[in-house]
Amino acid sequence: MKLLLLLALGLVVVVTATNRRYRIHAVNDFTQDDEDEALNDNELVISRSTFVLDDAKKLKIEPEAEKLSGQALVDYVNRRQDLWTAHVNPKFQNFDDEVKWGMLGVNHVKNSVKAKKHLSKTRLLDVQIPTHFDSREQWAQCKGIGNIRDQSSCGSCWAFGAVEAMSDRICIASNGKIQVSLSAVDLLSCCKSCGFGCNGGDPMAAWKYWVHDGIVTGSNYTTHEGCKPYPFPPCEHHSTKTHYKPCQHDLFPTPKCEKKCQNSYGDKTYAEDKYYGRVAFAIADDVEAIQKELMTNGPLEIAFEVYEDFLNYAGGIYIHQGGKLGGGHAVKLVGWGEEGGVPYWVVANSWNTDWGEDGFFRIIRGKDECGIESGVVGGLPELNRTRRQRLELDDD
């Protein structure tokens, strides 16, 4: 509980620091009246028809916009720009902050200095980078790349982004011969070095755990297949759809680490069911380095800061406009493209297919939006299981 409290405080400190920075800017540049005017005018500040990335890089978040919430924030976002659309789900308005933000489970969205010492070498490749790239099309034999999962009421995004990209990379490296869905709950509950389970974790540590300890197969709550399927049901995450119940108010506790498969899984023992990574690495915080690694080896895990406006995303190319900082979130990067001169990344979220663009979202590419280009991690699978199984016996 003490750790949790410290984490919560950590977030508070970040939020306060951010507010303060902008408040100083506000005091210097505007009077209170100017600010109100700036918020209330109907000017389209960021428009598809006149979009220039270098100009977008210079735009600052209006200090008053950081304080907006709910419908006022949604109206502001939709008035100010036409790259993406915001909507509000009234059901989530009465959720308290702890719950609203609890599903965000990453404490540091940027790669550490230490992680940057092990960078993927694909950044040095001399390859042509296409304008559009989509892993789902590039490796069409790997159907799993397009799957959207659901983390439910648990801050396990860090585990989902990891096992999703690992499963894709196993399929890609094996030319479609090995199609597995690695278990989010195995990683979530058994990786002690990863952090705090449903209360958040570290993407880089997840990839290292894959190399050292391996991860078994699983599936979702509904399908219930594989060694360790996810124990929590799908739910609506800030979506206005009603297929599922809204995600419950309290986060689920982190499940206990069970080193065995569910009874109905007859095929293999827990140890036999593990898939291992050969290497884990960070990707340089550079658009081309990220693109080269993605085109060479497949989807990656990325992390970014989530502000309240992101929760209201209902399609388009996200560019941060306002609302307060809630926390860090990890997701899976699958591609990139350009729409009317606006460059974007294509990303798979783990809030089921009712959220965003059928479970995916697009976000502006090239301005490290909310830190999305500076916390990219990945790794390569170890396809020769014989070697690993022998190592495990040696350990015993």
Ligand SMILES: *[C@@H]1O[C@H](CO)[C@@H](O)[C@H](O)[C@H]1NC(C)=O
């Ligand atoms: C569970 O997984 C299966 C197989 O990937 C998929 O067809 C199904 O839509 C998923 N269910 C939910 C609720 O996500």
Ligand SMILES: *[C@@H]1O[C@H](CO)[C@@H](O)[C@H](O)[C@H]1NC(C)=O
């Ligand atoms: C797998 O590893 C074993 C032991 O190191 C080796 O003998 C075998 O040739 C390897 N197989 C492949 C396909 O690389």
